[in-house]
Every structure is written in structure tokens, then in C-alpha cells.
Amino acid sequence: MPTTTRQRIITEALRLFGERGYAATTIAQIEDAAGLSPGSGSLYRHFRSKDQLLYEAVGETLADRGEWAQYFDPDFSVTELMAQIAPDADLVDTITLLCQVGLGRLEHDRDVTRILFRDNSIPSDVLEVFRRNEFLQALSAISRGLAELAGPHPAEQDWDALATVVLSAVSQFWVESDAYGGLHPSGIGTERYLRTLAATIAARLTPQP
Template identity: 40%
Template sequence: MQRSTRERIVSEALRLFAERGYAATSVAEIEAASGLSPGAGGLYRHFRSKEEVLAAAVREHITRTSKQVSATFQHADDVRARPLIDRLRLAATLGMGKMREEADLIRVLFRDLDKFPNLIAEMREGIVNPLYDMIGKWLAGQPEMAGVEADWDAIGLALGGSIVNYWLASDALHEPPQRVDEERFINGWATLALGLAGQPAQAV
């Protein structure tokens, strides 16, 4: 499906902000990358400022994340028949996929969003906290976890945070920590989470 001019501006601006930094990216560069005449003011027919473009990118990602969280719980029963270890691997795989999907926004977050505290708050409440909350609720809802007394918010944060840390370290260092590839990390993550249900580690 062909993207609208507004969608191209938001997408290309976020890519440039991630690559070069917010301050180092000019409006003319965003226009050129979006297929507009650079310096002709085409961006301002859709946005009042470069900051408004960044805010639009954050809010579009928040909307998408909200839909993904809802879809995860709607389709939870589709995978419930699989062994727990497979469900855990799938959860970690989806988490890594989400990090890749949000890569540009994450890079901008760690590089530039301190200049925009209102957007940090929106990111925290619209993307970060809902995702950690989803992990905790999803784990608590697995049949094998029935009767397990645990602080699921904290566990969701710990397990979700390990995925975030693995991706951030790999992205920053240009190779995975300890050279543990993604498949090994996911298997290790699932084995660790398996212990919450009091089940023995399984060979992978």
C-alpha cells in the first residue's frame, strides 16, 4: 500500500533522527528523503515544526503498540496448547521482534529525547510500561503458573528488561554480548522463565 506524504515524512524523519541525531537533521533533508523538494516548505504543509514530526512518530508507535498488546491477549488461546517452553520461546522471539521494529525510535530515545521530557513521558506510559505489564500478565496467565505466588510486575520487568538489554548491547557493540547469538539467548531466557513454574530445564 502506498504511503501518504505525511507517513513518508514521519518515517523518513525518524530514520534520519536515528542515524544522525535530531539536531543534525535539517527540515530540508527530511523533505528530500520524503520525496519533496528540499527547502520548499513541503514539510510545513503537514507539520508545524520538526519537533511535531518527532511527536507524531512517537504517537504512531504508541498506537501500534497498543494494538499489538490487545492482539496478544486476543490470540493467547491460539498457542496455549503448545508446551510451556515453546510458548516462552515464542514470547522472547516476539519481544526481540518488537525491539527490531522500534529500533529507530529506541535510538532516538537514548540519544535525543531528554530534550523533550513530554515525549519521554508519552513513551514511558504508552510503550514501555504497557509492554512490561503485558509480559507480567501473560506469564501469570499461563496455566502452569496457576497457584504460583509471585510479584508478576517485577518479574515481567526483569524478563522484559533482559530482552531490552540484550538488544541494546548488541546494537551498540555491533555484536551480541559474550557472542551469544539470538537463538541461544532466547533458549536461555525461556529456560530461566521455565523455573517460575517449578519445571525442570529442558534440553534445547
Template identity: 40%
Template sequence: MASTRDRLLSEGMRLFGEQGYAATSVAQIEAAAGLSAGSGSLYKHFRSKEELLTAGLERLLSGGEYATPALAAPEGSGVAEKLSAVARAGLRRLDEDRDLSRLLFRGLESFPALLQRFGDEEISRVHRATTAMLTELAGERADDVDWAAVALVLQGATAHYWLLSDLFGEHPTGIDEGRFVDALVAMATALIAGTATARDESPSGP
């Protein structure tokens, strides 16, 4: 059974994501965690609502299965399999930090230090790892393409797909996750195939 602190943390982050930080009261968090609303029980575990938010960010940055894109695919996977695994792992990571992902657009700008930290330790970290993976897959002719920009396009497309799917319940275009990932992989694989050397592995379907 989750501890009182963990319940407060989970429910607080959920409410921040759903309602926004400013619109969420301490009493609401206490009630959602199964405590008496307005009792001040939250302050036995967190000095303030902001400290709870900081703890939620710490939990995200210190945990999660999706450490880096390079670890998303089994060893020996082909190019397309690696790209597919990375795309799906990125979507699962967004699922994992759904509350904070929502909060990015609902009040986290009020905390510039936290926002900067999320940018540095999550978004930029994943971007650097994705860039490194694409560069390695491109082989000896990696300099022919701006892989950092390509990584940004892939990362942005994945985040945008997830955000709209989360907002509407499913993507408003009707394109499901499988079709989205297949299209993303096909485009990236074609680009890599165009820059790969003859000795490099030929891309295969996911």
C-alpha cells in the same frame, strides 16, 4: 507508492534515530524524502519538526502486530512455547520501532511529555501484560513469586540484548538471538515450574 507525508515521517524518524533530534535539520529530512532541501516542503504536512516526531510516536503506539504478550503465542501452546513466542515478538517489536527506540537515548528526554507517554503506553503496557501472563502460568501458587519484578527482568534483558545488537550490528558476545531466547525461556520456565501446581502443564522446550 508512499505519500509525501509518509516519506517525510519515515525519513524523519530514521534520521532522528540515527543522528538525534537536535542534530537533524528540516532540510535533511526533506532531502531524504526526495524533496528539495530547504524548500520548506515539510511544513506543508507538519507544522514543525516536533509535530513530525509526535506523529511518529502516534504511528508506533497505534500500530504494530505485537499488541500484548498474551497474543504472541498460538492458542494451546505450552509454557516454554509461550515464553519463546513472547520473547521473539518483543524483539520484533523493537525492530519495528527501531527509530524511536534509538531516539530514547538520543534526545527524547528533551520532550518529557512524549517520553512519559512512551513509558505509559508502550513500556508499562507490555510490562503489565507480561506480568499477567506469568501470573497465569504460575497457577494457584502465583503469590510465591514477585512476577511483576520477574517480568521487568525479562523485559529489561530483551531490550538490552536488542539495543547492543542494534548498536554493534550483532551482539558483541557472539550470542545469537536463538541462544538468547533459549536461555531466557529456560530460566523463566524453571521458575514457573518451581511454583506451578501438580495439575499444571509441564514446561517443554521451544
């Protein structure tokens, strides 16, 4: 499908912001990468400023959830999904799979993830877009999923706090791995890390004698 000039600008701007940093990327560099005449001001036909470009690019990218949309649905059921794709999976397997879904989401929007987690030069209103449109919604989805996995008689839990632990652990692992070219600096592989994290969370969900 052919892309519009506006879409090319967004794609190349996010790539440059993710690689070089927001403050270090110029309008001319974005124009050049998008196939426009660098320094011509052609970008301003589509966006009033670099700030507006970033704001809209992040918002539109996060809104396009694709295959991840089902996980954000308030009616999404973890147990129903696992019954379809892995009926023999245990609790650790299930949580590991959900963590892999989270990593996949971060990797799919790699440029946005880099901007938000590794760049301290971006405007606060862009951070608020991420917090409102992605972080809080993902947190809510994880919280509901953990409560569902705990069964009908769960131990007393602060589900939102536990969901924050999961989300932060997955996100930080991605950020640290990305900074080192895809391999976590500890040398621990993704599967090993996620299964250990899943086992830790599963222990919280399992009733203790």
C-alpha cells in the same frame, strides 16, 4: 499503496533520527529525504516544528501494532495461543517464543526503538508517549502472561517486577546487538540468549519443594 507526503516525512524523519540522532538531524535533511525541496520549509505545511513531527511520528508508529496487537489485548491467553501453534511446547519453549515476539516488535519499529533507547536528545514528552502507550501496556501484558503460565497455584511473585526484568532483558539485548550491527558484542546468539533468559524465568514460575 501510495503514501502521502506526510507519511513520507514521518518515515524519513524516523529513519534519520534513528541513524543520526534527533538533535543532529535538520529539517532540510528531512525534506530532502522525503522528496521535498531541502530548505524550502515545505515540512512546516504538515508539522509546526521538528518536536511536533517527532511526537506525532512516535505516537502513530506505536499505535500501528499490526500483528502484535493481539498480545496487548487484555483477554489474550498465552496458553490458548500455544495450544494452537505449538501444543507440545514446554514452559521454557513458551517463554522463549514470547521473548522472540518482543524482539520482533522492537525490530519492526527499529527507528523508534533506536530513538527511544539510544538518543538522549529527544524531548521528555516523547518519552512519556512511549512510556504510556507502549512500555506500560507491554509490561501489563507480560505480567498477565507470566501469571497465567505459573498456573492456578503459583508461588508468591511480584509479577510487575518480574515482567520488568523480562522486558528490560529483551530490550537491552536488542539495543546492544543493534549497536554492533546485529550481533551481540558477547558473541552469544539470539536463540541461546533467549533460551537462557526463558529458563531463568521458568525457574521462578516453577513451584519449589
